[in-house]
Amino acid sequence: MTQHKPSTRLIHTRGSRLEPSSVNPPIERASTVLFPDPGTLYTHKPGYGRMGLTVHRELEAALATLEHAEHVRLTMNGLAACALAIGSVLDVGDHALIQDSLYGPTRRFCERRLKAMGITVTRFPTRIDASTLMALVQPNTKALVLESPGSLTFDLPDTQMMVGIAAERGLVTIADNTWGAGLYHKPLDLGVDISVQALTKYAVGHADAFGGAVMTRRQDLASRIVACSEDWGIALGPEEAYAALRGLRTLDARLTRHQANGLALAEWLATRPEVARVIHPARPDHPDHALWKRDFTGACGLFGAVLNPVPEDRLNDMLSAVKLFGLGFSWGGYESLIIPCDAQLNRTFTPEPQLEGPLLRIHAGLEAIEDLQADLAQAFARLT
Ligand SMILES: *Cc1c(COP(=O)(O)O)cnc(C)c1O
Numbered sequence: 001m002t003q004h005k006p007s008t009r010l011i012h013t014r015g016s017r018l019e020p021s022s023v024n025p026p027i028e029r030a031s032t033v034l035f036p037d038p039g040t041l042y043t044h045k046p047g048y049g050r051m052g053l054t055v056h057r058e059l060e061a062a063l064a065t066l067e068h069a070e071h072v073r074l075t076m077n078g079l080a081a082c083a084l085a086i087g088s089v090l091d092v093g094d095h096a097l098i099q100d101s102l103y104g105p106t107r108r109f110c111e112r113r114l115k116a117m118g119i120t121v122t123r124f125p126t127r128i129d130a131s132t133l134m135a136l137v138q139p140n141t142k143a144l145v146l147e148s149p150g151s152l153t154f155d156l157p158d159t160q161m162m163v164g165i166a167a168e169r170g171l172v173t174i175a176d177n178t179w180g181a182g183l184y185h186k187p188l189d190l191g192v193d194i195s196v197q198a199l200t201k202y203a204v205g206h207a208d209a210f211g212g213a214v215m216t217r218r219q220d221l222a223s224r225i226v227a228c229s230e231d232w233g234i235a236l237g238p239e240e241a242y243a244a245l246r247g248l249r250t251l252d253a254r255l256t257r258h259q260a261n262g263l264a265l266a267e268w269l270a271t272r273p274e275v276a277r278v279i280h281p282a283r284p285d286h287p288d289h290a291l292w293k294r295d296f297t298g299a300c301g302l303f304g305a306v307l308n309p310v311p312e313d314r315l316n317d318m319l320s321a322v323k324l325f326g327l328g329f330s331w332g333g334y335e336s337l338i339i340p341c342d343a344q345l346n347r348t349f350t351p352e353p354q355l356e357g358p359l360l361r362i363h364a365g366l367e368a369i370e371d372l373q374a375d376l377a378q379a380f381a382r383l384t
Contacts, residue, residue: 006066006183007252013062024246027238028053050235059245066182066248067195069215071222073229074236078198081212082106082176083113085194086145088214088228089172089221092118094142097133099157100349101126101150103176107346110145125349126155127288130165137169146192147176148185148295149288152341152361153351154279154304156288159295163191172221178202181332183255184298188217194225199244201332202300205254208333209243211236254334254366258301261336261364261372268373269305269362274383276356279304287352301364302331304341307383309357314383315340321379324372325362336365336372 004012030049035041046052052060052074060072075081082103090096098110100123110121124136144166146157159175166173174194175187181202187195197203199211214229216222229235236244259282266280278285281292282299292299307315319327325338341361345351364372 009065010062010251011249013058013065025054025058025242027055027242029238049238050233052235052241053238055238055241055245056236059241059248062245062248063182063197063213063215066251067177067197067215068186068188068217069195070217071215071219071225073214073222073225073234074241075212075214075229075234076236076240077210078178078196078200078212079103079105079109080234081196081198081214082174083109084212084225084229084232084234085174085196085214086110086114086143087117087232088224089143089174089194090114090117090119091142093140095120095122095138095140096143096145097122097124097136097141097171098145099124099126099147099150100347101153101155101351102145102147103151103178104344104346106145106147106176123348126150126153126157127352128157130161133162133165134169137165137171141169141171143172143174145174145176147179148187149179149281149292152304152345152359153347154281154286155351156281156291156295158291159187159190159192166193167191178332179300179302180296180298181251181255181300183251184300185296188215190295193218193221198332199247200330202251202255202258203244203247204240204332205247205251206243206333207330207335209240211240211244255298255300257366258364259299261366261369262299262301262303262362264369265362265364265372265376266303266305269376272380274307274310274380275305276308277306277353279306300332303362303364305360305362306355307357307360310383315358317382318379321382322375323379324367324375325379331361331363333363334366335363336367337361337363 175192177195178198270278280303325336
């Protein structure tokens with residue numbers, strides 16, 4: 001089946017069927033699994049609902065297909081997937097290098113939880129060169145955590161350069177691949193050891209469930225991830241696993257529209273006098289556009305826009321005037337969203353180039369592009 005295109009493979013992940021069966025797997029609501037005899041009680045896997053049942057196995061198979069992974073571990077949300085991946089590869093006394101523009105709660109996990117576990121952490125700026133990064137590697141450095149593009153500022157790390165340094169210095173590389181959704185970016189193909197996704201975003205795709213996944217090709221890392229996941233009791237509920245699996249079937253079709261709407265909105269915003277700069281990696285004016293072209297095959301619907309300086313009450317008037325764009329966290333659903341994000345930047349390194357005014361994060365949903373543009377246009381009238 002490997003000759004098929006990704007959209008086809010995501011739909012046909014089930015093997016051939018010997019018995020008549022439904023298109024989709026059953027949702028087994030189970031803690032207890034019953035066995036026919038004492039002999040199978042301790043030998044049959046899965047032996048308990050927490051290990052996942054049919055729908056989980058099918059979701060794992062679909063994600064392995066999507067990310068070119070061999071081992072997939074499911075978690076109850078994206079943050080738990082990041083924490084599991086990072087927590088599995090580090091022990092007391094170790095040191096980790098983390099990208100400054102990591103998803104905020106992941107950074108907090110590293111700087112609060114890892115520190116409490118006796119693991120030290122150093123942030124590095126996303127746009128770092130090889131020798132500067134090399135100088136940050138300590139004898140006890142074990143992991144390098146990256147996210148492409150980084151949250152809120154959409155700056156891209158040079159993943160290939162980092163993978164090279166990690167290989168040379170024996171570091172495990174972990175990449176948060178939520179933005180590329182597995183379809184437009186394949187970290188494992190670039191030599192990254194562990195890819196992580198918040199399935200909550202585009203896999204689920206309808207803002208109605210949480211999920212996360214940790215994916216790798218390395219058996220040694222997979223064993224550590226499984227052990228850590230078992231010890232922490234990490235698991236995904238069957239309804240949520242079903243929602244993520246169902247979403248994956250239409251991921252390609254939805255992302256095509258998210259991408260087109262996102263690019264069209266970015267193009268329109270770039271012409272507006274209220275906007276200082278659009279931050280969209282697929283646009284040639286993005287500082288890391290060359291890296292995006294090298295490492296990605298597409299863009300999702302999430303990007304940034306920097307406004308020209310404007311008083312806060314004007315900004316709030318504008319945000320109160322949007323009707324189609326929701327004001328809310330998360331993204332990846334069918335609906336458009338907009339949030340001001342300066343309050344959650346919390347960076348060690350000043351974003352480059354410096355932000356001219358307020359930073360907005362926009363998620364282009366699946367609505368008609370004309371309606372989205374008209375909505376922003378009427379709201380932007382409140383800025384002046
Ligand atoms: C949303 C998000 C997460 C966390 O996912 P949840 O399911 O909300 O916990 C992790 N990483 C990135 C890049 C995200 O955008």
